Amino acid sequence: MSNEQALQQYDVKKYRTPDGYTSDIAVFTILSAKEEAFKPPVMDLKIMLIKRSMVDSEGRPNMEAGKWALPGGFVNPDESAFQSAQRELREETGVDHIHLEHFGVYDAPGRDPRGWIISNAHYAIVPEHQISNREANDDASEVELFSIGHVLDLELAFDHAQIIRDAIAVIRQKLLESAVAKEFLPDEFTYSELQAVLMTVTRDSAITLDAAFARKIKSLPFIEEVEGKKTTRTSKKPTQLYRFIDIEVNNSIYHTKK
């Protein structure tokens, strides 16, 4: 096999290679802004950041120390960026077993003062209870949730302001164009709870008007009524519960929604 010859003569040093390969993770959750009896929730979309320690694990001054940043770190040679993202998230924040998705690569020359460092950005969408055990570890001195409306006012490390802007745009779109809103809700939910989730990203009248939305939820092909099951957690009048069903959503712009 001629690949063997090629490999013998291949000089791995021939090309200048990157100085680092990293992963960053934008974890989003939704908190109920206030929790009152018999009230539909008002929700607030949050992103989880860490505060970078002043010194690294070996006691030396840390890069971008004291700034807020996405959790993340260097990829090991025996793992993919995706696996690294899961590991770093666990190591820095204690958060594990959540569903991540890759959404971008950040490799502009000069983005990191330490050299030619390439970062893979991931996002996750989780209910708050999945990250309630978060805790700063490793490189992180604090872990905190920030409203997406305010997060960009912080002093952010590296080019994380840009990554966060992009992540917010991605999840706004995902919330409306896919059924991921499911991830922010209990298995069985009322129309007003789904509405509250969607209202964190749009003020469109088709969603904000109660009567319209209460009707629409019944005709959505990917949501079904939980027959005969009601709750009083959002109002005094018992409210119908719904659940997502697992079907692929046809989102063609040339088709009718069915």
Next chain:
Amino acid sequence: MSNEQALQQYDVKKYRTPDGYTSDIAVFTILSAKEEAFKPPVMDLKIMLIKRSMVDSEGRPNMEAGKWALPGGFVNPDESAFQSAQRELREETGVDHIHLEHFGVYDAPGRDPRGWIISNAHYAIVPEHQISNREANDDASEVELFSIGHVLDLELAFDHAQIIRDAIAVIRQKLLESAVAKEFLPDEFTYSELQAVLMTVTRDSAITLDAAFARKIKSLPFIEEVEGKKTTRTSKKPTQLYRFIDIEVNNSIYHTKK
């Protein structure tokens, strides 16, 4: 500024770093399978591949020599993967000035026998005339277009079979969920020409039925009639021309298409 101290003590050799950072490009085009007078076109979606040379530019045996592959190559330290993709495409195939988009990262350990090599995958959607001057150069001994139905039967280099599978899935979705079909069409086109493009990725009756589609095209918010302009290139009866207009398409699954 404490970053300076951190930088002084930062050891770029501390982490094992990747052995290479590359870009690959999947260029798609649509060819009219047959071109007859007064007939609507029948179209075929194609992807452009290169055949890897037996020897590299310095005369040494090439990796994966003789196999078909996506154009692409190593990223230089002073460019992003995106810029590298444009350069490699130009160098290997002579194709320049086309719109690329990033769609994935391939970094599974072991994917490239030469070492830890990370690749960024890009796709492009272009009318055939934009790549009609393609010509093999550099590492490539041939450039050819393959139907997406047959391309996976070829002997493909590295993990390009997987990248190509992913790219095909991405453009199928893009064609239906965004207005990129535009890129395969002249500025002014008939309903049957748009229909032919969409039929390369779906056989759904809402698109294949002439009367239904001819009506639907008039109500699509992102397409307008070119007033009073007709052509006879697809039929003896003069046919209305349409054009895409540049508006963002609301593709929310909770909204009505308007």
Next chain:
DNA sequence: GCAATAGTGTCTTTTAGACAATATAAG
């Protein structure tokens, strides 16, 4: 009974689907 949320009734307007019928022009 009041207040607050959930949900229905009903009317009007649009849209979709089906399929038959008509329009146009080359040859």
Next chain:
DNA sequence: CTTATATTGTCTAAAAGACACTATTGC
């Protein structure tokens, strides 16, 4: 006048939008 595409007519059914009205329950 035949043929192949393009396009409209027409009917039916379903969906959407608007807004008033009803339902339920804690207090």
